[in-house]
Amino acid sequence: MILTTCAACAKPIEHDASSRCVACETRYCSDRCLRYHAHRGGHDDECAEIASGGGAEQHHAGKKYEEAVSDAVEECAEDTEGQTCFICMDGDAEEGLVRGCSCRGASGFVHVSCLARQAKILVEEADERDLDDNQWHRWYKCSLCEQQYHGVVRSALSWACWKTYLGRPEADWARTCAMTQLGNALHDAKHYEEALSVKEAVLSMQQRLGASEKNVLITQGNLACTYELVGRLEEALSMERDVYSGRLRLNxxxxxxxxxxxxxxxxxxxxxxxxxxxxxxxxxxxxxxxxxxxxxxxxxxxxxxxxxxxxxxxxxxxxxxxxxxxxxxxxxxxxxxxxxxxxxxxxxxxxxxxxxxxxxxxxxxxx
CATH class of the missing domain: 1.25.40.10 (Tetratricopeptide repeat domain)
Structure with a gap:
């Protein structure tokens, strides 16, 4: 879960917190907060919308995706004016185009939704055929120039990725990869507080599911970097020490x-x-x-x-x-x-x- 704070009071809550809205799965730290938010905090007015959007987590991811796409389109507007998407060959003024790689000329202009659809199809095909290359890199790397997307484009595509796989079982490899990718993309886009929330959720999930020491160390290293950037220096150092000790032991x-x-x-x-x-x-x-x-x-x-x-x-x-x-x-x-x-x-x-x-x-x- 990316949503790890109470919807009413913003207090951190555990993964297995039992207080949640039955209809839309919005989570709370206590039944008291649930009742308050339902009757006085405005939740009743939006509950049906959240439920119809697939529940709290899916609804949140959808909203963040739309905001991220809008930001990316706005930042790329000067470069993409008058261009067409290299995937669907359409200008589609409704969504708008982005460009976040090193492609030159007419190449590289694209809709974030087209990139997401292409990546989803390629990953599914590779999974069905049990290929060694699972094509996951298509969620973060241009298929033309092979450069990784960056900044606001990477952030938007990663929200699309998380939106695509968040409904899978918690231990599913694609869901884990999507959550990790989202945390790293938010970090890259300098949304450090959001990145921190995601990375902490990834680490909690890995520890709960008994992930390999190697994967836990990778996550801890990424998390320590984000702790440092938000000014939590002692926590960053403690985790960096743990990662170094773990690497000495493991490698x-x-x-x-x-x-x-x-x-x-x-x-x-x-x-x-x-x-x-x-x-x-x-x-x-x-x-x-x-x-x-x-x-x-x-x-x-x-x-x-x-x-x-x-x-x-x-x-x-x-x-x-x-x-x-x-x-x-x-x-x-x-x-x-x-x-x-x-x-x-x-x-x-x-x-x-x-x-x-x-x-x-x-x-x-x-x-």
Missing amino acids: GEEHIHTLMAANNYANGLLTLQRYAEAKALMRKTIPLARRVLGESDTLNFKMRKICATALYEDPAATRGDLREATTTLEDLERTTRRVLGGAHPLVLAIERNLDESRDALYARGLP
Whole structure:
């Protein structure tokens, strides 16, 4: 369930909460809230509409889908004016077109509803024929240029995806994938509070159904990132620590997923100004990343950046720490510029860190 708060008072409610409207399945934290909402909160006026729309969850998904499509069409309006959908070959002014990939020319203009219909058909055909490729990528990737949709277009398509599969049994693979995809798409569109609600629901469901440790760790990693973006930093760090410990246990210290978890955990420590712990973790992990991934891997660059930042931001930094941080960032700036190009976000971030490190060094009166 995506709807995990009481419809009357917005209090968080458990998956198996028993208080709900018999007609439309709207859920409440207590019978008291149910009665209040029915008689004084306006629920009686909308109950029939919700029930006819397939129940509370389906009704909510339908409304969010319509809002997301409207937002996507509005944002893409300038690019799509006068164009036709590459799937149905119709302009259909009623829905409007979007464009959220790297297609050029007349290609890539499309109705979100056409993308959803195409994806649903392809997934069903693959499922019926028991193909290894279940075609799920069609829910988030353009069939022409193979680029993933992004921003408001991805958000709208993901609401369509969730609307399509939410009625399936809770343990159904497509329903789980749809919920996960929705959480990630909302995150991508910077709707962090909504993404958080979905991701928490995914984790709760996985834990309840006994999902594999691997899948739980993936969800926890995504959830920790969202916690950080909404300012719940201690919860983010606690979950990042759990993910790192889980990856060590499951995959060993040299696995790429363990290295990524270590990087995320160190970044969380840095955000909370726990500099000594961040430095210790990175000094332990950077040699492993170099050996496994090579000197020119982006993850290795990120780890070295975190370590250098922890060195110069620490109020207890020595002169040697400041020199080491500045030297490291100077080397990183040259290397990443050569490997990634000067416009890459990581290169720009390293340049800012280098300026700050030099300022800290000069403030100590050092050349």
